[in-house]
Amino acid sequence: MRKLLIIGIGSGNPEHMTVQAINALNRADVLFIPTKGEKKTELAEVRREICARYVTRADSRTVEFAVPVRRTEGVSYDGSVDDWHARIAEIYEHLIGSELGDDGIGAFLVWGDPMLYDSTIRIVERVKARGKVVFDYDVLPGITSLQALCASHRIPLNLVGKPVEITTGRRLSESFPERSQTSVVMLDGEQAFQRIEDPDAEIYWGAYLGTPDEIVISGRLADVKDEILATRARERQRMGWIMDIYLLRKGADFEE
Numbered sequence: 001m002r003k004l005l006i007i008g009i010g011s012g013n014p015e016h017m018t019v020q021a022i023n024a025l026n027r028a029d030v031l032f033i034p035t036k037g038e039k040k041t042e043l044a045e046v047r048r049e050i051c052a053r054y055v056t057r058a059d060s061r062t063v064e065f066a067v068p069v070r071r072t073e074g075v076s077y078d079g080s081v082d083d084w085h086a087r088i089a090e091i092y093e094h095l096i097g098s099e100l101g102d103d104g105i106g107a108f109l110v111w112g113d114p115m116l117y118d119s120t121i122r123i124v125e126r127v128k129a130r131g132k133v134v135f136d137y138d139v140l141p142g143i144t145s146l147q148a149l150c151a152s153h154r155i156p157l158n159l160v161g162k163p164v165e166i167t168t169g170r171r172l173s174e175s176f177p178e179r180s181q182t183s184v185v186m187l188d189g190e191q192a193f194q195r196i197e198d199p200d201a202e203i204y205w206g207a208y209l210g211t212p213d214e215i216v217i218s219g220r221l222a223d224v225k226d227e228i229l230a231t232r233a234r235e236r237q238r239m240g241w242i243m244d245i246y247l248l249r250k251g252a253d254f255e256e
């Protein structure tokens with residue numbers, strides 16, 4: 001039976017690759033690499049570098065495929081994501097059917113870890129459910145951008161014995177600072193931290209983590225907010241794209 005390996009490749013530094021992930025790369029006959037259009041060629045470049053560094057078997061092949069752009073006009077958010085996933089599922093189905101032999105092994109290289117704000121597992125399940133190509137799959141964990149953020153700032157994720165929320169920029173205001181003491185924000189195109197009315201909250205921000213362009217800024221929200229906004233705008237302009245993540249924290253360890 002065909003097999004897929006969904007491999008977490010870490011968040012920008014090729015050295016995030018685990019030994020398990022490297023071994024999985026070398027089990028694959030075909031490595032599927034998504035390209036996302038010109039602006040983010042650096043991301044495809046990290047994947048290519050990982051393959052060049054760690055793939056030791058001579059007979060595996062690399063197949064690049066274009067990820068379709070999500071249509072947003074005239075549809076709800078859920079409808080737009082569903083349509084996008086359906087189109088990607090068709091591409092996966094085609095790749096599995098046409099590039100893998102009956103007992104072939106294919107690998108998808110997933111940014112960070114496949115369980116965190118990533119739909120590869122969901123889409124692969126969708127392809128499996130359609131039943132047109134028969135296969136099984138395994139998931140190999142990777143270093144997430146959240147781990148890279150905490151490591152670069154040298155902070156623990158949670159306060160002693162306290163919970164943590166992981167959310168998006170769109171939803172941050174629903175929880176922080178009233179219901180959540182520690183919120184990690186990903187996929188934030190609107191810099192939602194600028195609307196948080198808690199000047200004493202601490203923010204730990206990071207962009208392009210793990211890459212040579214990594215930038216980190218931290219401090220009291222009111223003190224560093226403008227610096228983060230200016231840095232983000234400048235770097236986005238310079239690079240043509242940005243990937244950033246931050247942790248907001250209200251409160252302290254060992255509160256009375």
Ligand SMILES: C[S@@+](CC[C@H](N)C(=O)[O-])C[C@H]1O[C@@H](n2cnc3c(N)ncnc32)[C@H](O)[C@@H]1O
Pocket residue numbers: 011012111112113114115116117118143144145146185186187188206207208209210211243244245
């Ligand atoms: C689609 S999610 C993928 C997350 C990924 N699966 C992970 O484990 O980190 C993309 C978001 O992850 C965050 N991200 C991923 N890599 C990053 C990096 N190297 N530096 C900063 N943020 C990153 C950003 O918030 C970005 O909007």
